[in-house]
Amino acid sequence: MSDLGDLARVRSKNAGPFWITIDIFCDAATYDRVAALPTETFAARLGGAEIKRFDLPALHVVKLSLPRPAVQGSARDRDMHGAALAHALTGLAVT
Structure with missing residues (x-):
């Protein structure tokens, strides 16, 4: 069993004022393991x-989109660019 952060590159980013997107970039050998989660x-x-999930097997990418906890730029927004959310997935166990 391995951590997702050891198998793939995980990146989160702003997807507008209401959404954040997380991209999980895999190589050909690990894509099937990650996509099986x-x-x-x-x-x-x-x-x-x-979560809205998009599996892109030709690119070896799993894309997740989720609503922001607060509207981007509002007083409650703690991550204007959506970049911190990727860390929540890096320790996820993958068999």
């Missing part, structure tokens, strides 16, 4: 968020 596993790791 259920969406619920990612959601639980991200605080039970409602």
Whole structure:
């Protein structure tokens, strides 16, 4: 068993004022292992968020989009660029 952060590059970014996108970039050898993880596993790791998932096998990428906890730029926004959320997934166990 390995951590997701050891197998793939995980990047989160701003996807507008209401959404954050997390990209999981894999190589050909690990894509199937990462893609086999259920969406619920990612959601639980991200605080039970409602997630839209896009598997892109030709690119070896799993893309997750989720609503921001607060509107970008508002007084409650703690991560204007959405870059900190990737760390929540790097320790996720992958079999």
